Amino acid sequence: MKKRHLSLWDIISMSFGFLGIQMGFALQNANASRILQNFGADVHELSWFWIVAPVTGLIVQPIIGHYSDNTWTRLGRRKPFFLTGALLAAVGLVLMPQADLFISIMPALWVGAGMLAIMDASFNVAMEPFRALVADCLPSDQRTLGFSVQTILIGIGAVVGSVLPYILTNWFGVSNVQVSGAVPLNLLLSFIVGAVVLVGSIMVTILRTKEYSPEELAQFEENTNEEPIVKEEKPRLSDIFTDFGNMPATMKQLGAVQFFSWFGLFGLWVFTVPAIAHHIYGLPITDTDSATYNEAADWVGVLFGVYNGVSAVFAFLLPAIAKKVGRKTTHTICLLFGALGLISVYFMPDENWLILSMVFVGIGWASILAMPYAILSGAIPAKKMGVYMGIFNFFIVIPQILNALIGGPLVEWAYGGNAIYALLTSGVSLIIAAILMRFVKDEDDTAIQTK
DSSP, rough: OOOOOOHHHHHHHHTHHHHHHHHHHHHHHHHHHHHHHHHTTGGGGGGHHHHHHHHHHHHHHHHHHHHHHOOOOOOSEEEEEEEEHHHHHHHHHHHHGGGGGGGTTHHHHHHHHHHHHHHHHHHHHHHHHHHHHHHSSSOOHHHHHHHHHHHHHHHHHHHHHHHHHHHHHHHOOOOOOOOTOOHHHHHHHHHHHHHHHHHHHHHHHHOOOOOOOOHHHHHHHHTOOOOOOSSSSOOOOOOHHHHHHTOHHHHHHHHHHHHHHHHHHHHHHHHHHHHHHHHHOOOOTTTOHHHHHHHHHHHHHHHHHHHHHHHHHHHTHHHHHHHOHHHHHHHHHHHHHHHHHHGGGGGSGGGGGGGHHHHHHHHHHHHHHHHOOOOOTTTTGGGGGGHHHHHHHHHHHHHHHHHHHHHHIIIIISSTOTTTHHHHHHHHHHHHHHHGGOOOOOOEEEEHHHH
């Protein structure tokens, strides 16, 4: 018995919820620093407020992975987790830009930071079960396509989320002006729309995707001469530590690549708004509430939409490129393009030229979202897919935590408050990730090429 090949529409339906997740995630990435600065945060403090998000991911991901591996309900195996995550993330999206409503209880800045943590933890609850769902439901030779489709949907959702504040202001005349310390109206409405789309897209996946039963998965495991997925002994949460110790070699090798990739991405998300406002628009570092600052912040949303849009388009090409040159080489080249994009920001003469920089960043982002997971899924046992996807997240959140701890002090003391150098640091980090890809063994690719 083998896993059936799914139609393209079935694969799209399986990952459709990721469109809403990434729309919300993009709203967070493009606007969280802006919102926190609206509520009074200084530029060198931004990374510290972001640190709660990866810390929660570090704790949440492996636990969610463990329980999703060993939970079987009438709703399914992975579905209960990404539904719960979506609902909680929607609450965070609605409340974060309205944190000033709770000012009688505590400062809006702290409420906003708390909502940022809730959002990111909830996105983490939803995301990794989606990764595991693709590996659960697709045969090996469709997984690169599955993760590429997921990347396309991520890109579409991220484009809409990134440019939505700009569209509301420039197409529909919604104000982007900060009034009395409150977040501009275009941001408030954007986050509400994001919450609605998030829940709606998740429901498409839940209603249209059928997960394999425990008995079917056990038969698949038997056919690969692996231990059946259904065990007599009851799984324990402490098994996570055992699984961590038994981590496959390919996963460790990819972990080093992921570390430097996500160190760079964190710098992009946290520091792009102040970097562009100061380096391109010429604003003083302390200016966080002028009309020009809000114009620069809206333009960063457009730029983030560009790199996400490019990633969605480029993801269509990834399976063909990977088939031609291999997944390792594909990912290496894409990481170098991403590094070029980040470093080139420093040299661009005006804000319009930054679109070219984001095109290169988008190529790197497309591969980061697909290739590591396609490689990883062929190196870990199906019965541990969820927990290992969760543990793999360590190599995503730990570099973000490190960047959160040192990024702010670097900007303040080493870079003289100029956040553009944080983007250069991110570019160098992606170059290191590309170099480390040469040490990764792609077992699944080797098997396919041997055939």
